[in-house]
Every structure is written in structure tokens, then in C-alpha cells.
Amino acid sequence: MTNKMLKFVKIGQQTPPKRKVGFRKQDFKEIYDEYINEKAEEQSSRCSQCGVPFCQVHCPLSNNIPDWLKLTAEGRLKEAYELSQSTNNMPEVCGRICPQDRLCEGNCVIEQSGHGTVTIGSVEKYITDNAWEQGWVKPIQVNQEKNQSVGIIGAGPAGLAAAEQLRKSGYKITVYDRYDRAGGLLIYGIPNFKLEKEIVERRTKLLKDGGIEFVQNFEVGKDATLDQLRKRHDAILIATGVYKAREVRLKGHDLDNIVFFLNHLQNKNFFHLRLLIFHLNQ
Ligand SMILES: Cc1cc2nc3c(=O)[nH]c(=O)nc-3n(C[C@H](O)[C@H](O)[C@H](O)COP(=O)(O)OP(=O)(O)OC[C@H]3O[C@@H](n4cnc5c(N)ncnc54)[C@H](O)[C@@H]3O)c2cc1C
Ligand code: SF4
Numbered sequence: 246m247t248n249k250m251l252k253f254v255k256i257g258q259q260t261p262p263k264r265k266v267g268f269r270k271q272d273f274k275e276i277y278d279e280y281i282n283e284k285a286e287e288q289s290s291r292c293s294q295c296g297v298p299f300c301q302v303h304c305p306l307s308n309n310i311p312d313w314l315k316l317t318a319e320g321r322l323k324e325a326y327e328l329s330q331s332t333n334n335m336p337e338v339c340g341r342i343c344p345q346d347r348l349c350e351g352n353c354v355i356e357q358s359g360h361g362t363v364t365i366g367s368v369e370k371y372i373t374d375n376a377w378e379q380g381w382v383k384p385i386q387v388n389q390e391k392n393q394s395v396g397i398i399g400a401g402p403a404g405l406a407a408a409e410q411l412r413k414s415g416y417k418i419t420v421y422d423r424y425d426r427a428g429g430l431l432i433y434g435i436p437n438f439k440l441e442k443e444i445v446e447r448r449t450k451l452l453k454d455g456g457i458e459f460v461q462n463f464e465v466g467k468d469a470t471l472d473q474l475r476k477r478h479d480a481i482l483i484a485t486g487v488y489k490a491r492e493v494r495l496k497g498h499d500l501d502n503i504v505f506f507l508n509h510l511q512n513k514n515f516f517h518l519r520l521l522i523f524h525l526n527q
Pocket of ligand 1: 342398421431
């Protein structure tokens with residue numbers, strides 16, 4: 246191991262700075278600014294390169310976190326990005342919205358020993374955003390086209406990730422979604438202050454550039470039946486998400502005029518909610 250790592254004994258934890266409230270109230274865009282390069286390297290160097298990396302063990306994607314932290318600390322940002330994206334179809338999204346406090350960061354050994362976790366999510370976001378800026382993120386290049394086609398119902402993260410993996414294997418892919426934009430709840434659920442729409446749209450465009458076809462405003466069950474789609478494709482993947490609201494077990498939950506917010510998850514509702522919060526803050 247180089248002497249670049251294990252710096253948690255000397256260097257404190259630092260997250261990227263928050264954008265000023267005045268600006269955030271104007272645009273409701275993401276709360277945190279980006280790391281500058283030196284900070285990303287410095288914060289990555291706090292990692293102790295555990296033999297059994299609990300960050301990776303608790304990552305649902307089993308991301309090779311210690312290795313890309315080390316590469317970042319050494320300034321090898323392209324390799325860090327390549328390693329990070331090798332297990333993750335959209336690391337810039339996970340860097341922004343994953344519940345890191347319960348997964349990698351919450352289980353980081355130096356967090357457990359009271360030194361404050363390595364800021365894994367912010368570094369992941371930094372190295373991927375930097376890769377986009379540098380032009381290192383490229384559309385899929387298919388080596389050998391296959392004749393079979395797969396229809397994917399649902400353009401949420403599950404559908405998009407499956408589309409990418411299957412396209413890389415050479416299948417012809419069509420993604421159907423009932424809404425006008427791809428992204429599922431990344432677009433219609435998660436607000437801009439956590440994940441700006443352009444970040445998702447940039448990913449979708451990359452998939453289109455890699456040959457994946459998107460059919461929007463197309464509801465399976467209304468615009469076509471499942472059987473009709475089955476006849477169009479060799480295989481169908483259903484990735485339609487979970488839209489059944491959960492009951493809250495509270496007294497009065499069955500009173501009149503109590504509605505599930507899930508049924509109102511469209512951005513225009515978030516817009517009204519944001520306006521309401523804004524007025525309450527005045
Ligand atoms: C307000 C909110 C905040 C969240 N914040 C976070 C967070 O911070 N971190 C995090 O990790 N997760 C968060 N989530 C959860 C995350 O967004 C979901 O887990 C994720 O989007 C699920 O992906 P999915 O692809 O399975 O489904 P979805 O994103 O729901 O995508 C399913 C897609 O299928 C389409 N579809 C459904 N039925 C049909 C049909 N019949 N025909 C055609 N298309 C159809 C839908 O239009 C949709 O686009 C949040 C969710 C919400 C609602
Ligand atoms: S658990 Fe923390 S210190 Fe250990 S490898 Fe992962 S990020 Fe580094």
C-alpha cells in the first residue's frame with residue numbers, strides 16, 4: 246500500500262460544501278456542491294484499506310470501494326471511474342441518492358471506530374461527474390449484434406440497468422414506459438434538490454446513443470396488451486416498480502379524505518409542495 250492511505254488519523258472528515266440557501270431557494274437544485282479535485286483525493290486517502298471491507302460487504306452492488314478510493318487518492322481518476330462503473334450502471338445517481346449512512350458509510354470501519362466515515366458517496370459522485378466532463382463516459386459499443394429482441398416494460402432504474410446490460414450482450418432492446426420521460430421515480434419521485442433531472446436525462450441519452458429504443462407515453466395494458474408485446478419480442482422483462490401504497494397503522498388512518506401520497510407522485514405535485522414549504526419559510 247502506498248503511503249497515500251490511512252490518513253484518517255490526521256485528516257478529518259469533510260463533505261462537499263452546501264450551496265448557499267439563497268441560491269437553493271431560487272432554483273431548488275441539488276444541495277451539495279461538487280468536491281474540488283484535491284478534496285476528493287484527500288478524503289479518499291482517509292480510507293484504511295480494510296482486509297475485509299465492510300463498506301463493500303454492505304453495498305448491494307458489492308462495489309469495489311476500497312480500490313477506487315485508493316485510485317482516487319493517487320490521482321488516477323480515469324481508472325477509479327472505470328472500476329466504479331464496472332459494477333454500477335449509474336454511479337453518479339447512486340453517489341447522490343443511495344442511503345450511504347445505512348450501507349457503505351454506516352458500516353465503514355473508521356466510522357465504527359469514531360473517526361467519521363470516509364465520504365464514499367461524495368467521492369463516487371465526484372469521480373463519475375468528472376468522467377462525464379472529461380468525455381470518458383461512452384455509449385455502448387456492441388461487438389456482435391444478436392437477432393433476438395427484448396422488450397422492457399418500465400424505464401425506471403431497474404429497466405434502464407437491464408436495458409444496458411442486455412444491449413451490451415448484443416440484444417435489440419425496446420423500453421416501453423407510460424410516462425413522457427424515462428427514469429421512473431428518478432424523474433417523477435425524487436426531487437431536484439437530491440437528484441437533478443439533467444443527470445438522469447444525460448444517462449438516458451447515452452443509452453439511446455448506444456442503440457436502445459425508447460417508446461414513451463405507452464402504457465402496457467392500455468396501448469397494447471402483454472400478449473401483443475410478447476409477439477413483438479423474443480423476451481419481455483417487466484420492471485414496472487411498486488406502486489401500491491402501504492397503510493400507516495395509525496389511529497384514524499381510515500378516516501375520509503385521507504389519500505396516499507404515492508398516488509400523487511408527479512413532479513407538479515412536488516412543485517406545489519415545494520412552493521408550500523417555501524411560503525412556510527418566509
Ligand atoms: C419521493 C421518493 C424519494 C426517493 N428517494 C430515494 C433515495 O433518496 N434513494 C433511493 O435509493 N431511492 C429513493 N427512492 C426509491 C427509488 O426511486 C425506487 O426504489 C426506484 O425508482 C425503483 O426503481 P424501479 O425501476 O424498480 O421502479 P420505478 O422507478 O417506479 O420505475 C418503473 C417504471 O415503470 C413504468 N410503468 C409502470 N407500469 C407501466 C405500464 N403498465 N406500462 C408502461 N410503463 C409502466 C412507470 O411509469 C415507471 O417509469 C425514492 C422514491 C420516492 C417516491
Ligand atoms: S470500510 Fe471504510 S476504511 Fe474500510 S475499506 Fe471501506 S471505506 Fe475504507
